[in-house]
Amino acid sequence: MKFTEFHVILQSKLTQNHMSDIASKVRSIIVDKLGVDENEVTPEASFTNDLGADSLDTVELIMEFEKEFNLSIPDDQAENIQTVGQAITYLEANAK
Amino acid sequence: MRRVVITGLGAITPLGNSVQDYWNGLVQGRSGAAPITHFDASKFRTQFAAEVKGFDPENHMDRKEARKMDPYTQYAMVTAEEAFNDAGLHQFKIDGERAGVIWGSGIGGLYTVFHEFKSYFEGDGTPKFNPFFVPKMISDIAAGYLSIRYGFHGPNYTTVSACASSNNAIIDAFNYIRWGVADLFITGGSEAAVNEPGVAGFNAMKALSERNDDPATASRPFDLNRDGFVLGEGGAALILESLDHALARGARIYAEIGGVGLSADAHHITAPHPEGLGATLVMRNALRDAGLVPSEIDYINVHGTSTPLGDVSEIKAIQNVFGEDAYRLNVSSTKSMTGHLLGAAGAAEAVASILAIVHGRVPPTINHFTDDPAFDPRINLTFNAPQSRTVRAALSNTFGFGGHNTSVVFKAYQA
Numbered sequence: 001m002k003f004t005e006f007h008v009i010l011q012s013k014l015t016q017n018h019m020s021d022i023a024s025k026v027r028s029i030i031v032d033k034l035g036v037d038e039n040e041v042t043p044e045a046s047f048t049n050d051l052g053a054d055s056l057d058t059v060e061l062i063m064e065f066e067k068e069f070n071l072s073i074p075d076d077q078a079e080n081i082q083t084v085g086q087a088i089t090y091l092e093a094n095a096k
Numbered sequence: 097m098r099r100v101v102i103t104g105l106g107a108i109t110p111l112g113n114s115v116q117d118y119w120n121g122l123v124q125g126r127s128g129a130a131p132i133t134h135f136d137a138s139k140f141r142t143q144f145a146a147e148v149k150g151f152d153p154e155n156h157m158d159r160k161e162a163r164k165m166d167p168y169t170q171y172a173m174v175t176a177e178e179a180f181n182d183a184g185l186h187q188f189k190i191d192g193e194r195a196g197v198i199w200g201s202g203i204g205g206l207y208t209v210f211h212e213f214k215s216y217f218e219g220d221g222t223p224k225f226n227p228f229f230v231p232k233m234i235s236d237i238a239a240g241y242l243s244i245r246y247g248f249h250g251p252n253y254t255t256v257s258a259c260a261s262s263n264n265a266i267i268d269a270f271n272y273i274r275w276g277v278a279d280l281f282i283t284g285g286s287e288a289a290v291n292e293p294g295v296a297g298f299n300a301m302k303a304l305s306e307r308n309d310d311p312a313t314a315s316r317p318f319d320l321n322r323d324g325f326v327l328g329e330g331g332a333a334l335i336l337e338s339l340d341h342a343l344a345r346g347a348r349i350y351a352e353i354g355g356v357g358l359s360a361d362a363h364h365i366t367a368p369h370p371e372g373l374g375a376t377l378v379m380r381n382a383l384r385d386a387g388l389v390p391s392e393i394d395y396i397n398v399h400g401t402s403t404p405l406g407d408v409s410e411i412k413a414i415q416n417v418f419g420e421d422a423y424r425l426n427v428s429s430t431k432s433m434t435g436h437l438l439g440a441a442g443a444a445e446a447v448a449s450i451l452a453i454v455h456g457r458v459p460p461t462i463n464h465f466t467d468d469p470a471f472d473p474r475i476n477l478t479f480n481a482p483q484s485r486t487v488r489a490a491l492s493n494t495f496g497f498g499g500h501n502t503s504v505v506f507k508a509y510q511a
Contacts, residue, residue, distance in 0.1 A: 035159050056227040056228055063226070063227070
């Protein structure tokens with residue numbers, strides 16, 4: 001795997017493997033579903049504004065997060081997940 | 097009314113994934129049928145099909161785009177691109193408001209439906225349907241994607257008439273051009289039903305050949321021992337233009353559409369009319385529309401699916417319409433080689449008919465072993481080897497479950 005700046009920052013911030021696992025899985029889901037380069041998947045990147053997602057892509061991403069992390073994200077919370085960082089933060093707080 | 101010509105062709109077929117490979121397969125008399133590789137068919141009554149081979153959508157589009165398309169739409173995108181470039185349109189500024197897309201698919205996204213349902217039934221009842229499920233599944237989406245890809249704002253939809261679907265698409269595109277509604281169309285059709293429900297569904301109807309020990313000879317239209325059709329898949333595309341539009345941009349012209357015919361059997365949902373009533377009407381309608389008499393047709397690309405009943409009623413219809421001329425012209429079923437492309441059959445056979453005119457060569461009906469006394473031996477069914485002849489005009493039939501009949505007459509272009 002290419003060691004991007006983003007990854008370095010994450011590695012240094014995250015002390016538990018559990019948490020870095022989440023970030024890495026989120027990134028790989030985004031790369032897979034949106035067909036973007038992993039260098040573009042920065043914490044502040046917006047799914048729709050920066051990563052080329054349309055409304056259906058965004059719904060699919062949320063569903064993939066739910067499946068991968070075995071949780072259910074209520075609609076009102078899903079609406080607030082618009083960037084990579086927001087997804088990681090939400091999942092780190094809520095994933096089992 | 098305006099004249100309409102064909103200026104571009106595309107094909108993805110069980111014989112090859114380009115027009116050149118498809119045509120080579122046709123005149124070599126190759127079979128595209130082989131054991132099924134798309135899924136484990138070991139428990140299926142029919143374990144072979146005429147699959148598209150070596151097709152990787154990611155050679156033609158990015159993965160994100162490919163993932164959102166059912167295989168039938170992937171075939172549409174790739175075959176349309178071949179036709180578009182073949183017509184030289186990539187080097188020409190098209191007036192998008194005068195250009196449209198009419199596509200044909202008999203079933204649409206069957207693969208997508210099957211897999212989405214499968215994952216639902218394997219779950220605990222909580223619906224987890226993918227947001228792309230509906231747009232992947234619907235049978236009109238290929239036409240939508242093509243309009244987006246090429247910026248065509250003219251008429252845009254999909255025709256659905258089972259195995260006649262893409263002939264209906266060609267017919268509608270032809271009509272809109274000759275009526276002056278648009279100048280140019282991407283038309284044709286695609287189908288991708290070599291999957292579990294496709295094979296099992298047609299098996300349940302006893303429509304498919306079950307010659308598992310010899311797939312390559314299973315599609316044998318007009319042979320005494322024919323036992324059903326061979327399921328095929330793929331797509332084919334045609335660029336239709338008004339003659340004026342084609343001449344103005346200096347386009348190479350393959351052939352002209354002479355006229356078209358439509359009819360219904362009004363008889364049974366799947367069985368053909370025993371006397372070929374609908375087939376008789378549709379060929380008469382097409383000849384009348386083209387302003388041609390039977391002696392002016394040199395080749396009929398028949399629907400000829402290799403079913404016991406269908407082949408008989410179609411030949412009766414040809415004798416009804418053509419009389420003594422039925423013994424002068426060539427008849428062939430290219431489904432003997434491609435299998436039955438269902439909703440894409442009309443478009444694939446349009447390409448075969450057009451190239452028969454262009455090359456003066458009639459592709460054969462392969463796999464003929466034993467004469468069936470049901471067929472008058474004076475009819476030249478072009479058995480087993482291609483035949484060279486001048487083809488002034490060719491008529492292409494496709495008929496669909498529901499009793500839908502379509503014919504398109506292609507003729508050599510003469511200024």
